[in-house]
Amino acid sequence: MTYGVGEQVTVADRAHGGHHRTPSYIKGKTGRIERVHAAFRNPESRAYGGDGLPEVPLYLVSFARSDLWPEAAGDSGHQVYVDVFEHWLEEAK
Amino acid sequence: MSEHDHDHPPITNGEEPAAAERARALEKVLVEKGVLRAEEIRAGIDWLVSRTPADGARLIARAWVDPEFKRRLLTDARAAALELGLDPGPSPVVVALENTETVHHVIVCTLCSCYPRALLGPPPAWYKSLPYRSRAVSDPRGVLAEFGLQIGDDVQLRVLDSTADIRYLVIPRRPPGTDELSEEDLAALVTRDSMIGVAQPAAPAFA
Numbered sequence: 001m002t003y004g005v006g007e008q009v010t011v012a013d014r015a016h017g018g019h020h021r022t023p024s025y026i027k028g029k030t031g032r033i034e035r036v037h038a039a040f041r042n043p044e045s046r047a048y049g050g051d052g053l054p055e056v057p058l059y060l061v062s063f064a065r066s067d068l069w070p071e072a073a074g075d076s077g078h079q080v081y082v083d084v085f086e087h088w089l090e091e092a093k
Numbered sequence: 094m095s096e097h098d099h100d101h102p103p104i105t106n107g108e109e110p111a112a113a114e115r116a117r118a119l120e121k122v123l124v125e126k127g128v129l130r131a132e133e134i135r136a137g138i139d140w141l142v143s144r145t146p147a148d149g150a151r152l153i154a155r156a157w158v159d160p161e162f163k164r165r166l167l168t169d170a171r172a173a174a175l176e177l178g179l180d181p182g183p184s185p186v187v188v189a190l191e192n193t194e195t196v197h198h199v200i201v202c203t204l205c206s207c208y209p210r211a212l213l214g215p216p217p218a219w220y221k222s223l224p225y226r227s228r229a230v231s232d233p234r235g236v237l238a239e240f241g242l243q244i245g246d247d248v249q250l251r252v253l254d255s256t257a258d259i260r261y262l263v264i265p266r267r268p269p270g271t272d273e274l275s276e277e278d279l280a281a282l283v284t285r286d287s288m289i290g291v292a293q294p295a296a297p298a299f300a
Contacts, residue, residue, distance in 0.1 A: 025230065035188075037186055037259055040185070058258065058259070077246065078249075080230050083258075085257065
């Protein structure tokens with residue numbers, strides 16, 4: 001586990017030409033590690049019949065709405081929590 | 094009409110959602126290729142439709158009456174479900190999130206339809222719809238208002254996007270005026286929608 005609860009991380013802003021579980025609306029966005037779940041088989045390999053190994057740590061990361069959609073009007077003040085695999089995370093920019 | 098030489102039911106317009114046709118085509122191919130046996134698909138569907146929100150409701154009602162159980166539910170919902178003899182499903186981690194006076198949680202899966210099926214049964218159609226999946230993260234207060242649920246500005250709103258192996262369910266707030274109710278009567282107030290976070294539990298029939 002590279003990251004700990006409370007750390008700021010940035011989601012890699014890269015295209016991925018196959019099945020992956022990182023929604024586009026968080027790519028390039030910075031959030032906070034809320035939970036360190038466990039390590040799980042990688043869905044990017046499992047989707048194509050692979051074994052998904054090695055297992056990849058999975059984190060629950062929170063993002064402020066104002067960071068995800070800065071252009072949106074009004075201050076709804078909500079946060080979005082997303083499960084993100086470690087290979088999609090980078091040190092906060 | 095196309096005229097080709099393999100047999101399938103006639104493709105009709107608008108009779109049923111395209112997804113159903115796609116699912117049948119996929120099922121046919123998976124069976125033909127030996128990836129799945131028809132019996133396995135039948136058993137999977139059988140399991141899924143046998144699940145109901147009543148199981149999740151039992152968890153919530155127990156948590157309302159037993160603070161120690163609630164603590165265990167918040168720590169490890171999978172273990173807490175097993176403790177009550179409930180089937181927590183195949184997900185290795187189930188997380189329960191508590192709604193309070195100051196924090197409200199709502200669950201979505203923006204990528205598909207991940208949902209705690211073992212404890213809540215099959216997800217409602219709206220949960221799988223594109224409008225819910227996209228707007229729940231960008232405008233949750235608006236979405237909840239359409240469900241008839243007003244979340245005050247002083248309440249922190251957290252939207253959980255289940256993108257991976259974890260399954261989430263919400264522990265709604267216990268309704269006022271329910272101090273005298275039994276655990277069984279409390280469970281009857283815990284609706285499916287309240288465990289997704291788009292509604293409060295039902296009000297007791299008498300107060």
